[in-house]
Amino acid sequence: MGRPPCCDKADVKKGPWTPEEDLLLGSYIQQHGPGNWKAVPTKTGLMRCSKSCRLRWTNYLRPGIKRGNFTEQEERLIVHLQALFGNRWATIASYLPERTDNDVKNYWNTHLKKKLKKSQTLNQEGGAVTAASSASQPALSKGRWETRVRADIHMAKRALDEALASQDKPIGSASAAAAATTTTYASSAENISRLLQGWMENKTSSPKTTRSNYSTFTGASSSATAATSKNSLPSVTDSSLFNLDSRNLEGSETDLSHGDIKIPFLTSLFESWLFEEEESIEEVESLAYV
DNA sequence: AAGGGCTGCAACCGCCCTCTA
DNA sequence: CTAGAGGGCGGTTGCAGCCCT
Numbered sequence: 367m368g369r370p371p372c373c374d375k376a377d378v379k380k381g382p383w384t385p386e387e388d389l390l391l392g393s394y395i396q397q398h399g400p401g402n403w404k405a406v407p408t409k410t411g412l413m414r415c416s417k418s419c420r421l422r423w424t425n426y427l428r429p430g431i432k433r434g435n436f437t438e439q440e441e442r443l444i445v446h447l448q449a450l451f452g453n454r455w456a457t458i459a460s461y462l463p464e465r466t467d468n469d470v471k472n473y474w475n476t477h478l479k480k481k482l483k484k485s486q487t488l489n490q491e492g493g494a495v496t497a498a499s500s501a502s503q504p505a506l507s508k509g510r511w512e513t514r515v516r517a518d519i520h521m522a523k524r525a526l527d528e529a530l531a532s533q534d535k536p537i538g539s540a541s542a543a544a545a546a547t548t549t550t551y552a553s554s555a556e557n558i559s560r561l562l563q564g565w566m567e568n569k570t571s572s573p574k575t576t577r578s579n580y581s582t583f584t585g586a587s588s589s590a591t592a593a594t595s596k597n598s599l600p601s602v603t604d605s606s607l608f609n610l611d612s613r614n615l616e617g618s619e620t621d622l623s624h625g626d627i628k629i630p631f632l633t634s635l636f637e638s639w640l641f642e643e644e645e646s647i648e649e650v651e652s653l654a655y656v
Numbered sequence: 657a658a659g660g661g662c663t664g665c666a667a668c669c670g671c672c673c674t675c676t677a
Numbered sequence: 678c679t680a681g682a683g684g685g686c687g688g689t690t691g692c693a694g695c696c697c698t
Contacts, residue, residue, distance in 0.1 A: 382666070382692090404683065420684070421667070456686060468666075471687070476664055 379413040383422055387412055391419055392427050400428075425466045432464035436473055444470060445478060 383391075394410045400423055403416040412419065425431075436444070440462055447458040455467040455474075462470060 380668075402683090415668090417669090417684080418667075424685095425666075453687065467686075472665055475688095 377413065378415045378418075380418075383414075383426075387414065388422070388427060391422060395423060395427070400424075425468045428466075430464060431466060433469075436465075436477075440465070441473075441478065444474060445482065448474060448478075 390410045390412055391406070394406060398409075400420075403420045405416075406412065406419045407414055407416055410419075414422075443461060444458060447461055451457050453471075453474075455471040459465055459467040459470045
């Protein structure tokens, strides 16, 4: 007994989006901005469900989305964040502003899972313990576990810093992204024109027009993230991050309700750890994975 | 060269949360 | 306070392209 579907399935088109549909959606959002998704299909004439429109925008048409291979730093960041937060892809993706949660999720499921499994096997043979495998380790004492979580946060933070430094690009947070609305929609015009151009080229010249080829044309500028800087990293105290309801915890591979440690405790712990002086980092790291 | 299995990713589904009337 | 609508999120599926035999 779930909710009724968001739209009448009989009238709704499904499957891959065409360039024409993308153009319609993109130009509508450029004019009106994202939101009020319910109205989008009727206003644009798209025979798509409102959710499908939102998904297409957030995962694909939205400016500032980086496509293609993940860098080693992004990879490391995902591994650390996954160890910390479990499968909360939206949270993890918020630390990778140019990637969507769907991208991160897909990358995890198709690449990193296998990679980690492989390295875990090697580690078991060799006796080493990696950060990524820590979630599957036997139960730790409370103090030990705290130390490990702390080290994880530090490592994640460091990986993020490294990633940011190497990108030499500013990072966006949800609130800052909202503030950058004007820039965002300005750049979507460029996005759409590139999209169409690519589509035309594909139609005329490419013998192997694929869905993914088409997809690459929507790789857009990073202007959506331009409004913020490295100094305004998304805070772990964001309600989104600590929206640790039962569903989230159940699905998480990292047990944040470990033993007697309750979520409010963790929240304050995270806050204090992240914003206090960076003391004894070496000590923390040396203790972390023993 | 062909075809069967595998892989990667876009899109869908359904549940949950939040907001508003 | 409550119910319903809209939006967000994570899990899963379907299919196009690739790879291997």
